[in-house]
Amino acid sequence: MDIHLGHVVTPQDATSTNTSPSTPELLDIPNGAVVVDGSTIVAVGEASDILDAYPDTAFLDHGDALIIPGLVDCHVHYPQIGMIASPGEQLLDWLDRYTFPAEARFAEKAHAEATAEFFTDQLLRNGVTTALVFSTVHAHSVDALFTAAQRKDLRIITGKICMDRNAPADLLDTPESAVADSKALIDRWHGTGRLEYAITPRFAPTSSDAQLRALGELAADYPDVVIQTHLAENTAECDWVAELFPQATDYTDVYDRAGLVRERGVFGHAVHLSDRELTRLDEARASLAHCPTSNNFLGSGLFPLKDIRSKVPDLRIGFGSDVGAGTSLSPLATAGEAYKVSRLLASSTGSAPLTAADLLHHSTLDGARALGVDAHVGSLTPGKDADLVILDPAAGTAASGTPADPVLAHRAAQCTTTEELLFACLMLGDDRTVAGVVVNGTLVGTPGAGMATMAP
Ligand SMILES: [Zn+2]
Incomplete structure (x- = not known):
């Protein structure tokens, strides 16, 4: 079991009170956590609650990086x-x-x-x-x-x-x-x-x-x-x-x-x-x-x-x-x-x-x-496959001292809302913004250093 700590942002699957397929609401947990057991997401929530609920579990802290679905x-x-x-x-x-x-x-x-x-x-x-x-x-x-x-x-x-x-x-x-x-x-x-x-x-x-x-x-x-x-x-x-x-x-x-x-x-x-x-x-x-x-x-x-x-x-x-x-x-x-x-x-x-x-x-x-695969993937929801993307505007900084995309990192530092930050990542981001990927439970990439150092 692993816990990924970071800023969790994900669409939510339709519920009885929320039936529109294109509902724009996102679940937004700035100090969030995703718990992965094997290849499956088992919990998503506030980091403090999750750390209390899973006291002996190893965790990876992705800092301010966004954790979004694969x-x-x-x-x-x-x-x-x-x-x-x-x-x-x-x-x-x-x-x-x-x-x-x-x-x-x-x-x-x-x-x-x-x-x-x-x-x-x-x-x-x-x-x-x-x-x-x-x-x-x-x-x-x-x-x-x-x-x-x-x-x-x-x-x-x-x-x-x-x-x-x-x-x-x-x-x-x-x-x-x-x-x-x-x-x-x-x-x-x-x-x-x-x-x-x-x-x-x-x-x-x-x-x-x-x-x-x-x-x-x-x-x-x-x-x-x-x-x-x-x-x-x-x-x-x-x-x-x-x-x-x-x-x-x-x-x-x-x-x-x-x-x-x-x-x-x-x-x-x-x-x-x-x-x-x-x-x-x-x-x-x-x-x-x-x-x-x-x-x-x-x-x-x-x-x-x-x-x-x-x-x-x-x-x-x-x-x-x-x-x-x-x-x-x-x-x-x-x-x-x-x-x-x-x-x-x-x-x-x-x-x-x-x-x-x-x-x-x-x-x-x-x-x-x-x-037709939304029962398995598409959101950070307990029961779905553990496919996570660690999106970090400052990716690469830990490895080289300079962000892989300095303009995005600079812009992100000025953002005051999640909507603004996500929008900046979507407008300016590319593979350099992806600091890591969890694929069916397995982390690929090096936290802090990013995908640049991965050996696929
Ligand atoms: Zn085509």
């Missing part, structure tokens, strides 16, 4: 980590020019294994303990990621990309091989420890109607697996989908007709949706992944989060980095960009921008809800 990335492509920040194109050209060549290299198993190792190290470094990840068309790319994630005890959901048209020949499968490979991977990995499978058609333009329907039938056989894909990211893509699927009512209907719109169906981007689509996604208990750094980088559009929340308040919405179109694996950077998008929309629509509490919710508990 961060959740709802949409990211691990094979694209080597092509992040490739400039100058919009979505469809960018796929042809950068993405497909990068993914073709995963035909080589050793390349997949080395990339999975690097990628999972970077997730940890950024405080991401739960992620929904795209692999490539190659089944062994999934094996490589699950193997690395299992070793580091990360909660990873991934699947082999399925695409049988409109991509280079060496990246295509067929409706039959997509189902056979996905099924074999589900049987091999789904539900092993913290690992789960996601049926993964890349997006409608690269799957034939026959493939989408075959994957819908597979999904019906496995009602608890996740489904992930892209939806209405960019207007040229939306026009192309309308041409390719003239019989569908709209983009969402392309997936819906195939049986792919349901609970634990996680749709990336969803920037350009009609009210009908939003209503249908909500009714199906599906989820959206908002990927602001990617949308801004590729010029895809401004995701109207507040507007969507006003129309369908219960629709699950998490945040995604969407690396390699996204520009950072840090959920802090993603939250910062989500704020700026909300600020731009607020200026044109008169709505209020997102608050620090909203941003933390979407980066943790709402993300966990979007993935």
Whole structure:
């Protein structure tokens, strides 16, 4: 058993008096403590009460650092980590020019294994303990990621990309091989420890109607697996989908007709949706992944989060980095960009921008809800997995005498409220702000010195 002392800040799960999924309230305990027994959180409260209740238990004092839940990335492509920040194109050209060549290299198993190792190290470094990840068309790319994630005890959901048209020949499968490979991977990995499978058609333009329907039938056989894909990211893509699927009512209907719109169906981007689509996604208990750094980088559009929340308040919405179109694996950077998008929309629509509490919710508990794993992670709540991030604006000071991010440390010293401090961390923070991560009960990183000194 371990006690972590610090400034505890966490979303709280809905109770009978608090039923809204996006309720902005946070539990805020400046002199707080989290008790971890094995891989499970067993108590959260005032440090003085906890130390009295657990008198003979070892404790780690994180000082003024914030203790928040493990961060959740709802949409990211691990094979694209080597092509992040490739400039100058919009979505469809960018796929042809950068993405497909990068993914073709995963035909080589050793390349997949080395990339999975690097990628999972970077997730940890950024405080991401739960992620929904795209692999490539190659089944062994999934094996490589699950193997690395299992070793580091990360909660990873991934699947082999399925695409049988409109991509280079060496990246295509067929409706039959997509189902056979996905099924074999589900049987091999789904539900092993913290690992789960996601049926993964890349997006409608690269799957034939026959493939989408075959994957819908597979999904019906496995009602608890996740489904992930892209939806209405960019207007040229939306026009192309309308041409390719003239019989569908709209983009969402392309997936819906195939049986792919349901609970634990996680749709990336969803920037350009009609009210009908939003209503249908909500009714199906599906989820959206908002990927602001990617949308801004590729010029895809401004995701109207507040507007969507006003129309369908219960629709699950998490945040995604969407690396390699996204520009950072840090959920802090993603939250910062989500704020700026909300600020731009607020200026044109008169709505209020997102608050620090909203941003933390979407980066943790709402993300966990979007993935259907909120019974296990997303908040610091007794009974959940012990995934904790130690967020320290002055991280690194103990090791080198200078904070890793002097401007954030300087700003944090002037903050007088938790909201201000959290907001500053979300606007300015990145992997340097993560002083340590507790992954399923195990601390990675050195308290005081930070993740810089860790040997993952
Ligand atoms: Zn994506």
